[in-house]
Amino acid sequence: MCAYECVAVGTGLKCLGNSELSPDGDVLFDSHAEVVCRRHFLTYLYNEMNLCLDSSSSVLRQSTPGRFKLAPGVEFHLYVSQAPCGDASMTCLDRSQSDDTRKANEEKKRRFISRRDEEISDESPANKRPKTEMHGADDSVSLAGPPTQSPSAPATQSMDQSDSVADVSPECAEPLVVSSANMVASGVLRGRDSYNLLGVLRTKPGRIDADSTNSLSCSDKIAKWMVVGLGGALVASLMDPIYLSTITIGAFYNHADAYRAFIDRLEGIVDLPPLYRVQVPEIFHSKVPFPFSRVAVTKNENTRPISADASIGWSSPSDDSEVTVCGRKQGFSAKKAKNNERARPSISKLSLFKLHQEVLSRVNPSAASSTSSQTYRQAKQANSEYQLAKSRLYVGRFAGWLICDPMYEAFKVEGSANTE
Numbered sequence: 567m568c569a570y571e572c573v574a575v576g577t578g579l580k581c582l583g584n585s586e587l588s589p590d591g592d593v594l595f596d597s598h599a600e601v602v603c604r605r606h607f608l609t610y611l612y613n614e615m616n617l618c619l620d621s622s623s624s625v626l627r628q629s630t631p632g633r634f635k636l637a638p639g640v641e642f643h644l645y646v647s648q649a650p651c652g653d654a655s656m657t658c659l660d661r662s663q664s665d666d667t668r669k670a671n672e673e674k675k676r677r678f679i680s681r682r683d684e685e686i687s688d689e690s691p692a693n694k695r696p697k698t699e700m701h702g703a704d705d706s707v708s709l710a711g712p713p714t715q716s717p718s719a720p721a722t723q724s725m726d727q728s729d730s731v732a733d734v735s736p737e738c739a740e741p742l743v744v745s746s747a748n749m750v751a752s753g754v755l756r757g758r759d760s761y762n763l764l765g766v767l768r769t770k771p772g773r774i775d776a777d778s779t780n781s782l783s784c785s786d787k788i789a790k791w792m793v794v795g796l797g798g799a800l801v802a803s804l805m806d807p808i809y810l811s812t813i814t815i816g817a818f819y820n821h822a823d824a825y826r827a828f829i830d831r832l833e834g835i836v837d838l839p840p841l842y843r844v845q846v847p848e849i850f851h852s853k854v855p856f857p858f859s860r861v862a863v864t865k866n867e868n869t870r871p872i873s874a875d876a877s878i879g880w881s882s883p884s885d886d887s888e889v890t891v892c893g894r895k896q897g898f899s900a901k902k903a904k905n906n907e908r909a910r911p912s913i914s915k916l917s918l919f920k921l922h923q924e925v926l927s928r929v930n931p932s933a934a935s936s937t938s939s940q941t942y943r944q945a946k947q948a949n950s951e952y953q954l955a956k957s958r959l960y961v962g963r964f965a966g967w968l969i970c971d972p973m974y975e976a977f978k979v980e981g982s983a984n985t986e
């Protein structure tokens with residue numbers, strides 16, 4: 567008999583713009599629910615490693631001294647209350663827009679692009695934004711071919727495909743010409759632009775007139791986890807890769823979108839290092855209404871909810887959840903958070919780096935000693951197997967993956983923050 571336990575939770579829909587990022591590893595760049603949940607899951611894993619080393623009850627076992635693997639029969643499942651942003655939600659998003667909303671957004675975008683182009687032409691040559699590298703001539707790029715086929719492949723074991731498979735997304739039989747204004751980089755579309763182009767990388771959606779972001783959509787990040795695992799380079803240096811067995815989606819579910827985003831796009835990825843694989847998750851649709859969705863709250867509370875700036879996360883066995891706003895713990899402005907350890911989220915890069923260092927110092931003190939002099943980026947690069955798996959992913963549809971600027975990973979485990 568199976569027993570299920572919730573081990574991590576995340577909420578949130580905000581993402582920092584490029585001008586708000588911190589080089590100290592102390593701020594969350596991406597606070598979308600899926601990302602927050604996964605980062606709290608990492609804290610859960612580090613805690614499980616410590617429990618295993620303490621010979622306490624844990625879902626982990628030591629495969630070799632100082633290296634961990636999942637105990638037999640343990641699996642992980644992801645539930646999202648609505649289709650993740652990006653490729654897995656494009657069709658439903660498109661259909662959910664009225665003609666009036668669509669026209670208003672197009673007008674807003676036209677004004678924004680016009681204003682931005684004026685600003686660029688006014689900039690001195692030294693200040694001009696770097697040109698995005700793209701293939702093609704003039705101001706457009708052609709992304710050839712239908713991004714992927716509809717799910718003609720064997721259906722996943724969806725609990726409810728009947729209504730969704732019938733709603734298969736429109737075919738993209740012709741190459742689509744995309745204006746460079748919609749592109750962030752070669753092969754990467756901005757947010758919700760060009761709805762009808764499916765299977766491509768997209769940045770986090772956001773207001774067209776907001777500061778742009780280089781954080782990729784949750785659909786793209788989840789797809790990445792299907793190849794390199796949930797752990798990231800640091801966790802993966804301590805344990806075998808962990809994969810999601812299932813993904814269950816609530817609202818805005820479209821089987822073709824989910825299948826394409828999380829399975830079809832990964833076809834052709836080969837030559838992964840030992841222990842890594844292309845995971846094919848089972849995909850389910852839950853029709854159980856999420857009680858805190860915008861639709862449910864509007865209906866049940868007879869009110870018009872507004873989007874929260876805050877993001878909430880939790881992982882087992884903590885007694886408390888953590889609330890962050892603008893990438894910092896709630897209550898700390900950017901000014902108050904500067905060099906203030908208390909403002910740092912427990913799931914920031916620096917916090918997770920410290921958790922990694924604590925476990926490493928228990929299982930391999932000499933390695934921990936050398937890591938303490940490395941930057942976060944160097945520590946991640948040292949996991950050559952993980953880096954090889956990532957390089958195998960960054961081909962085909964994922965070739966345009968946006969890499970984090972090294973300047974944001976140049977901090978060391980002691981960080982630059984001081985306790986006040």
Ligand SMILES: [Zn+2]
Pocket residue numbers: 598599600650651783784785
């Ligand atoms: Zn998202």
